[in-house]
Amino acid sequence: MTMFNKSRLSYKIFITLSGVLFSLFFFGTWIFYVLIQNILNERLEENLHSTVAGARQVVETSATLSSRSYLRSLAEQNRNVIEDLHRQEKEGRLSRQEAQLRARDILLAQRLASSGYIYIINSAGHLAVHPKKEMEGADMHEHWLARMQVERKQGFVEYEWQNPGEAEPRQKILAMEYFAPWDWIISVTAYRDELAQLVNIADIRDEVLAVKIGRDGYLAIFDRQGEILAHPYLKGNIHNLPKENADLLQGFIETKEGRQTYDGVDPRSGVTREKIAVFSTLDNFGWLVVATGTIEDFYAPLATLRRIFLCLFTVAVVASIVVSIYLSRSITAPLNRLLAYLSSHSDEPRPILPVSTEKDEIEELSDYFRNYVRHLHESNRRLAELLEEQKQTALDLSIFKEVFLNIVEGISITDAQGTIIQANPAFEKITGYTAAEAIGSNPKLLKSNRHPPEFYQEMWASIQEKGFWTGEIWNKRKDGDIYPEWLTISAVRDQNGQTSHYAAVFNDITTVVRQQERIQFLAYHDHLTELPNRLLVLERMHQAFSACRRHGGVIACMILDLDNFKTINDSSGHEVGDLVLKEFVARILPTVRVEDTFGRMGGDEFVLLFHNLTKEVEHILPVVARLHEKVEEPFFVEAQKIYMTLSVGIAIFPSDAETKEDLLKRADLALYSAMQIQGNSSSFFSMEMETEVKKKLYYLGRIRSGLENREFLPYFQPKVDLFSGKVIGMEALARWQSAGKLISPADFIPISEQSGLIVPLSKQIYEQAFRETAKLLAQGHTLTVSVNLAPSQLQSPNFLEELVEIQEKSTLPARFIELEVTESSLMKDVEQSRRILDQLDRLGFKISIDDFGTGYSSLQYLKQIPRHTLKIDMSFVSGIGTDLDDEKLIETIVLMARQFELTIVAEGVETPSQETFLRNLGCHYGQGYLYGKPMDITIFTEWLEKRSDETRLLLTIS
Incomplete structure (x- = not known):
């Protein structure tokens, strides 16, 4: 009792309330349990009889229906x-x-x-x-x-x-x-x-045995002769059972209806358990229906009731404790809140669990009031000292504010997370953003996207390591104007050495940069026409030579000369001559591709450098024709009507020269040859080039004849899963068999594309490839066939209808057809290509980007078109193990393809080491001579059967 009197006020209230509530719950629960138990006993007896009645009804109904x-x-x-x-x-x-x-x-x-x-x-x-x-x-x-x-x-x-x-x-x-x-x-x-x-007992046996009574109970049916018609585990006649069981069941048959308890052995566990059986006879059928189950099953509700009441009693006890705690704390809560408040304002905090104290809440409250008065005097003294310090701080801030507002450099201050919290007037003037617009934003709103991510990574690495970064950066004003600035970013640290803010100070250096750019431009461009000068042309040639040696192709160098220009200069003056040159440049520039180079070598001599051409250069002739057309139109200069002609000399790298100096010299020689034909003409340096033009005309005639005779056929090169080794598809490659010989694709494919004959040629390939693939599919080979799309096909108005017609006639589902399109094909007309490919995608065709990395490699356009597969060009694959740049390019392409969730196919796989390298990168499929060369359908089918047998053998061994 003494301990109780010394206890906390909340503890006294808790003990009293919990005792009263516990007593009420205990007696109330016991009385309720006894009443419910009596009611359940009565209901269980009724349920036993209703169970057999329902079972009898089920059997009688099922038998009648049968x-x-x-x-x-x-x-x-x-x-x-x-x-x-x-x-x-x-x-x-x-x-x-x-x-x-x-x-x-x-x-x-x-x-x-x-x-x-x-x-x-x-x-x-x-x-x-x-x-x-x-x-x-x-x-x-x-x-x-x-x-x-x-x-x-x-x-x-x-x-x-x-x-x-x-x-x-x-x-x-x-x-x-x-x-x-x-x-x-x-x-x-x-x-x-x-x-x-008439009843087939098998018709109702499953329905009878499906009836469950409790956990282990079941229904059984016997006829008057003791035959067991339906029983979970007994068959035959009851007289063949042990005597004890036979007598029991015979008694049921003779009694016809009733209820009996007995000891039965569980056939699964072998344990003897007390059971109850309720039985009734169907007079119309002469059958005895028995419903039986264990006593503990029938009286399981009573056991459940005991557990429920035990749980309820436990919950009641817990509830009484919770309620007591709640009420005791509610009563003492105001005192405790006051004590907590005083504790938070005291230098001597109140203990969290004052178990050993002999003071209750009232006494403790008095102690806090005494301490509070003592600390109040100390706080007043400290406040006076702080006011003096604040005056000095305000003076310092006033000086800093004047500097911040009037300095010519832009200043922005961010918090540690990079959110702008201050910006001065110079910041507003330079960026176009008001301070109100900038505050709360991230400095990324000024980002121009002219710098790669690595630039910013190095910037922040310097700030973290040195505490500052200084350098030139391009940012964007509010109106979208991109400008250069000289920027210094410094980290501001607090007393603990942690970065609390960042301060950025910057100047607009647009004028300086423009002057530098102009000087740089004049160093590499002609001052009159602003075309690249000889120095820049030679540099462009050097770059083009390197790319050509790396990726193949040719470079065409044209030297252009205005015939009789000296006469115009001498007769009309240099000012008129300069105007003629400017007009000439204005006419020629629209015919030059972005990737090509048009420069002035001096006087009236110009150079046109065509990059990244194919090995056939016949398409240069239309360009030369357009150049002559542009010059043949009269020039109107200073009220004069002047007629000019043009001579063009053409040399080709690498066939005509190995160095840029030699290429220019030989183009000049070709120009001289053209000028010897009294001008207004063009000449190739090499006579072999003219031979190539004749060869093109020869092949055009043969291709047309080959199309009429259906000499073009598909050769199939397999595509293999790099991980399982399984053949998943093949590419159908166009081959020309004429007079019993195969003609190289290099001799007819480019000419077909340039002449437009690639469309009927492709149609013949598609018809045969789709038909043969459908046959392979019917034979059990689940393969996807890939075919190439030429640029002219994507621009053809009837291409889609013709392709679908061929596919439907072949009976090959569209999902087994993959259409390969190159990047350069897409760039001919991006919108038209996207529209056609979208329709093909909706029809179920798969789209593959072929020779990726050799063309534009534009992710902007790549993401706009439907695509399922990306093919790595064989020029990169061939460099695996020998060219580190090629390996890095492949890694980049694979990583990019994964981001787009594309299937990756590598072309030109020829060695196991190449296959291993590609597989380790996660490339899905490979195609090349390592697996098989292009084959006609007969050889390919034999190869496929042999490959399938080998794959099955490997799977069996593994």
């Missing part, structure tokens, strides 16, 4: 027999009388149980067929049963029937089917007390 089904099926079978005889009658093989006599014999030969039979009655109520011959022809239309049959003609009828000599009527079931051609109502009837003979 017998009905039997009668109906018998009626339907006989109707089918009669229909067959009627068909023979219609065919003339039988007369109606013969057919009906045969039907009668068949019907009367059938027996149903002990007393059931089949008879025929017509719509007039006359018996056409009956087991009793004397009844046939009898008029039964006055009898109620006959009238009902005539009215319904089909279905079931249950009725009572009393035969002569029987004391009471018996229940019968009748099933009817109507055969209209003969006006016969086929009637199948049997007595209900004979239904057991």
